Amino acid sequence: MKYFFIACLSLLYVSMSAQNYNYNAYQFPDLRVRGFNIGGNAFGNSLSFRDTNRWSGNVALSARYFSIVNTRKTQKLNQYRSDISYYKQDQPFTFIQIPSHEFNIFFNSYGENRRFTGLNNKGIQKFIEFDHIVNMDFNYQRFNNNLNPPVIRENQHEFNSWVALPVKLGRGRLEPLAGxxxxxxxxxxxxxxxxxxxxxxxxxxxxxxxxxxxxxxxxxxxxxxxxxxxxxxxxxxxxxxxxxxxxxxxxxxxxxxxxAFSGLRNQGKQQSIGLIPIISATTERSDVWTTGFGLGLQYEWTHQKNISKNLHKAWRSTGSLYFMELEPVNVQSIIHAGIQHEITFVPISRTIINLSPFISAMFLDMENFASIAGLNGSASYFINNRLRITGSFQGNYFFNPTYSSNLIIPSIIMNDYFTFPAQGKTTRNVSVYQYFNEKFNFFGGLSFSYFLF
Known part of the structure; x- marks a missing residue:
């Protein structure tokens, strides 16, 4: 506890004593950049439920290509990411059967295309935005017979995919502070x-x-x-x-x-409202495909503020209404809202520390209620401008008082509260929520990233 207060006082001191600049006056130059990086990571996960503890771990390799365009009229981001992962977990539960081994191949394509159309009557920039999110996930699972009474379950494979094409209207601009x-x-x-x-x-x-x-x-x-x-x-x-x-x-x-490296920082405020059409397709243990369709209406507000070279803060809140037609569960409507805050602390030019608390609530069919609150954290050390080592963790508490076995949450909705900002990344083990009305989850890991160019 003593060291925690010392760290807080140090953070307060450096933020108050730093040279003050008007970061709102900075204009990021026109930019067109591309990059490709590869990385590997290892994670451990501990789940506590009633009097039972479950542990799981995974190792993974990843590759990511991205391109960024920033001009006075346009902001574009496109990225393509692929991960290959292996999971292993123990089997303490006797009332549900979960896989003991998993092999996963994941692909994600994410894009933002924001075009600024002028100023409103308050002098704030307006924009129209066309985005895309494409997720494809192949998963192979092997099961052990741990149920009481015993039930034999065959090994299985599944393929999940979904595509979302958000269209947004908004105002404001987030200006990159690179350099x-x-x-x-x-x-x-x-x-x-x-x-x-x-x-x-x-x-x-x-x-x-x-x-x-x-x-x-x-x-x-x-x-x-x-x-x-x-x-x-x-x-x-x-x-x-x-x-x-x-x-x-x-x-x-x-x-x-x-x-030296200080992370990706922005300055400014931005809000938008948009429509999100969604289509999904899934096959499991057979050649029979199940499909889903949906349409979402989403409001998003973001505020990012650079306090000094040592401290950056960001806030993000969203509210959404989705109408979904999903198999095998027919979910008519999903209402959810959440807020997230991120603090970035840079004590020295090679080290970045991030803390991000979040909370969200969801209503499914106006009958099933669920909420989740948690804390994300990470610390990165930049060995040089190409090689980075990162340690990260997440702890969250999930509460579903209706104890519904129909609580199957589309991953596009869960993404909103596990990333900052959300960029179409999947969250592992989301489907296991359907088995619990209350659970605490914690995981952490270590990763290395190497930037090829």
Whole structure:
């Protein structure tokens, strides 16, 4: 407890003593960037129910390709992700049968295409947005006979897929802050070393950040040549500000540019309302396909604020009404709402700590009620600008007082409260909720990511 209060006081001190800049005045430069990274992770999961504890674990490999476009008229994000996972879990329950081994192949395509159409009468930007989310999931399960009385259950495979095509109208804009915090850390190190007499002005910080974004996205073949080109460009900018180019100056520049990272930050407010048509298809243990159709109406509000180079805060809330036709359970309507808060703390230029509490409530057919509250957390250390190690955890409490066996929740709805912002990622073991009216779940793990380009 003592160390917790010390950490809180340290966080308060650095946020109050940091140089203050008007981040709302920063204009992110036009950008077109692509990237590809691969990674591996291992996770453990502990479930407590009544007097029984269940443990599970998994190992996985993943690959992700993304492209980003940011101009005054357009913001686009497209990403394609594939995961291969192996799960193993023990079998303490005798009243339900759960798989002891699972092999999973998952593919996700997610896209945002936001076009700004002008200003409203309050001078706030308006936009229209066309998104897509495509999920495909192949799963093989092997069962052990653990029921009492014994029931033999064959091994099974299943394929799940769904497509959603949200169309939104909204106002506001989230402006990326890439480069700003690295520029601030660089300026602080130059000041501590006595290479500058005072910290950079706001205009200098913003100009240096824009320069970093520009050289980051200049396409130069061969990583070594690209790094030389970028360091030369940034050295020339420092020299233009009257900073002598000594070996100490270059060391500080290289250290911050190649080894500092502060995560993906935005600044601003944004809200939207949209329609979300959904179609799903599933096959399990046979060649018989079951399909589902749906239409959702969703309101979303997001506010992200950069406090200093060390601290960033974000808030997100959504409210939705879905009309679904799902087999084998016919769910006529689903109403849900939730709110999530995220705090990002960057104590040093190589370490990022995230904490994100969330809570949501759902009504199914106006008869079945369920709620979930939890806390996501992660800590990342950037070994260099290509290699990252991350530890993460999630604890949540699920409450379903109606104890309904029909509580099968489409994953597109669950996604809203397990990611920030939601980007079509699946949440494992969601379907197991149908067996419990109350449960506490906790899992954590460690992952390595390597960015190829």
């Amino acid at each position: 700003i915090t690295v520029a601030e850390f660089l300026a602080d190190d130059l000041l501590k070393a006595g290479l500058i007499s005072q910290s950079f002005t706001q205009n200098q910080i913003f100009e240096l950040a824009q320069k970093m974004v520009a050289v980051d996205n200049a396409r130069v073949f061969d990583f070594r040549n690209a790094n030389i080109f970028r360091l030369k460009e940034l050295s020339a900018w420092l020299e233009s500000q009257g900073i002598s180019q000594t070996i100490e100056t270059f060391t500080i520049l290289n250290d911050n540019y190649n080894f």
